[in-house]
Every structure is written in C-alpha cells, then in structure tokens.
Amino acid sequence: MEIQVWQAALFGLFACLASMPGLGGTVFGNYTLGRPLVAGLVVGLIMGDVQTGIYLGAAIQVVYIALVTPGGTVSADVRAISYIGIPLSIVAVHGMGLSPASPEGQAMAVTLGSAVGTLGTVLFYGTATVNLVWQHMGWKALEKGNLKKLYVVDMGLPWISHILCSFIPTFIITKVGVNMVDLMKAYLPMDGIAMKTLFTVGSLLPAVGIAILLKQVATKPVDLLTFLFGFTLAACMGLNLIAASVVGGFFAVINYRIKLLSMQKAAPAAALDAGTDGFDDDEEEI
C-alpha cells in the first residue's frame, strides 16, 4: 500500500489544525480533529477506506480517552497519534493481512499509535518553542503601540511553527513510514517473541488510558465502585455503551436529587450555625 504525496500533505495539514496549541482552535482543532476516533474518519476518507480508519481510530481512542494536558504538559501528542499513527496503522494492518475488526489488527494500531504519540511529544515542545519567537515580536509591537500586529502574532505567525513542527514531520514520516511495514515483515516473524510482545502490548495499553481517567475522577476509594458498576453493566450484563450511559444517567439524576435534598437540609442548619459562630465554613472542593 502506498501513501501518495497529496495524501501525506493532507495529513500534514490536519496535524497543524489538530495539535494542542493548534490552528484549528481548541474546540474544533484539538478536541475534535485531534481525537483519534474523528481522525480515523478523516484519515479513512483521505485514504479511501473509512471503515478501517474508524476501526483503528476507535481502538486507539480508548488509550487516549482522557488526554488531559494539565498546565500545558503532555505525555503524548494528538497530532502524531492521529495523523501519523493512524495512517501508518492502516498501512501496517493491510500490509500484514490482518483484519481491522480483529483484536490483533487493533492491537497493532494501538502499539503503533502510542509509540508514535510518545515521540510526538517532541513536536509539541518544538511548536511551543518556536512560538516564543513570535511572542517576542508581540511584546515589541505592544511596546510600540502597534496593536493590530497582535492578531498576526497570535493567529498568523504560528503557522510557521506548525509548518516546521507539524506539517513537515507528518509529511515525511507518513510518506517514508510505509517502507517500515515491509521491513517488519522481513525481519520480524509473527510467531517471534518481538511481534508477540508487540501485539500483547497493544492489547494492554488501553488499560493505561482508562486508568489515567480513573485517577482523575476517582478521588476516594468508593468512586472505584462506581467504575466497577459501569464495568459490570457491560461485562456481565451485556449492556452496550449507549445503554450503559442511560443507566448511568439515571443514577446521576438520583445523585443530583440527593445532593439537592441535603443542601436544603443544610441550609437551615447553616443559618443556625451562623447565628452562633458568626460564619460557616462552606466546604468548597476545588
């Protein structure tokens, strides 16, 4: 399977739009185009194989379901996962004769996507570093009172950072990466330890994605039970994700009602407290 020049160029363009300090904006860029599931659709359309794109994008999505970048630190970069990892996985899965719907095909995609994503961190720091130059120009302009220049600094010049750190790397790696698949086939037999490990890693990695998210939402041990409840709904009761969301929504509503009730109860009590103490220390969890 080949990746044409125009296809590699389009991956490069989408990488510019979808990355974290990206040019598609946060909502439509990073959090939409950057999500592997959406990228699966985009890459699938570009390569003329939407179904494979979605299968593999969905598999990779699970690993990065909670890609939070607190305070601008990243452990993996979406432009690389989505627009380098997914095209290469499509090529790899087809090249090795795996079915994209099979656990093995998806494990292949997950391993490739995650490996590329980790490397992509360099692209993130690269972009942010080149942007320093434009910011420096921005401070000069502000000092001189050349205020309109700020627009160019904020929304125009960063394109240069992205051409350097998103477009060019994506273009080259997707164009050249195709050969890698043949190399792997030639040197790494499927029943060898290296390939077996690679596929096993692919099946284990989604657990990291889920755990990252769990760490974020589960603040007390009892929250793990909520997670286990959702897990049981799907694993033992066979509910699909939409059905599980409905059940989850129902419990969320009950929880909300209980919270409201306890607030109403607390209000008169707090008023009494205020009478004796002068103030009540409201518990604000932040």
Added chain:
Amino acid sequence: MAEKKLSKKALAKSFRNWYYGHLTCFSQEHMQTFGYLCAMLPLVEELYETKEEQKEALQTYSAFFNTEPQLGTVIVGMTAGLEEAKANGEEIDGEMINGIRAGLMGPVAGIGDSLLVGTLIPILLGVALGMSSGGSPLGAIFYILVYNIVLTLGMRFLYYKGYELGGKAVELIVGEKANAIRESVIMLGTIVIGAVAATWISITTPMVLPGDIALQTGVLDTIFPKILPLAAVMFCYWLMSKKKMAPTTVMLILVGVALVGVLLGFFDPQLSY
C-alpha cells in the same frame, strides 16, 4: 460625558478572538497570554480614544494567563465587564483586574479539566465508540456535531454571563448547585468509563493448565467475566495513583509485563503472516 457601553459588535469580536485564538500562539512561557490580549483588543479599542490609553489598558492583560480555556471563557467575559466599568471611571484598576484573573485561573482550570476534559469528552467519546463499533462513521460524526455545538453555545453563554454578572458569574461554576451537578455528571462519566473499559479492552490468555483446563474459559471467566482487563486497569491505576508514576513509565512497564507474559506462555496472539 455619556457612559461608555461596549457595542454588540465589539463583544462578539472579542468572543470570537478568544474562542479561536486562545492557544494558537502557545509557549511554555506565556501560554494563553496572547490569546487574551487578542480577546481584549477589540474592547479596548472601543473604550479608549487614544493609542496611549489603549496601550496602557492592554498592559494589564500582558500578565501570564493559563486556565482550562473553554470553561475559562467566563473569566474573559468578566474582565470585559470590568474593563468597561474601569473606562467609565469606576474604582477599578488594572491591578485589581489582574488579581481577579490570577485568583480564578487555578480553580477554573481544575474544574474545567475534570468536568470537560475528564468527563464530558469521555462520555461523548464512549457513546461515539459504541455507535462506531462496527466500523461505522456514525459515532465520529455524532461526536463532531455534539461536541462542537455544545461547546460553542456553552462558551458563548459563559462569556456573556461573565460580562453581565461580573463576579456573580463565578457562582455558575463553583456554587453549591453547580457542585451537585458536577458531582453527578462525574458519576455518570465514571460509570460510562467502566463500560468503555469492559467493552474495548480485550485481554485474554491461551494458556492451558495441567489437566486440560483452559485458564481463560475454565477458570478466569467463571470468577468474573473480563477479569483480565479489569486487573490491568487496576494495576495501572495503582501504579499511577499510589506509586505516582507518569503514564509513559506505566506504558514501559506494560511492555515488560507483555514480554514476560509472552515468555511464560501466558500471552500469545497466535498469528502468522
């Protein structure tokens, strides 16, 4: 002198500049500062006549700014209101505006990261994954539409609420009722994530125990279905929350686990070209 009032046009332009440009010129040194400057520029141009005054007003916003930018729209809206009041000669100065900005960016980042990035996005993606599980593009399209519509309307709402209500707008996101909603939404998110884990993580073992008992179907499945995926998640969770490991370190440990598992015959994808 007539009271200065920001025009609809200037506010709309300010909102658009923030909506699109808050992170475009990101660097580790000044993360969302330039986005903030661009959001304030249309307002400052309208409120102050001379270049000197405009420049001085903008200086306020050249201080470092970084928060969860989507929820953080409420802060930008608030400062629009404050800047208007300041231009009308009320007792507000740049230092005070910056104090408010600096005080809010931490809490708003915490709430935004856990509510939007940690909960809303995973719920939507979870549902979308379900819709796309047969290789159908429907889930991806669903996510694109829902996320963009909800966030665009939501950010617009936050911006104008911030502008109208000023400090009271903070109640919208940190008030008691908001806390109750947030906690419930996070509960929904945790349940959905559990279901996503059970549906999308597929770890099995082909190992056969002495006496011809298949470990997977004969032992593990009878204890709890999908116990291996569950164990893997709990192991990673334990490494990250109790051992404070970075996700990348955990991924490397999994490579080690996979290698050992393959050598012991516990893992084997059983493939050939």
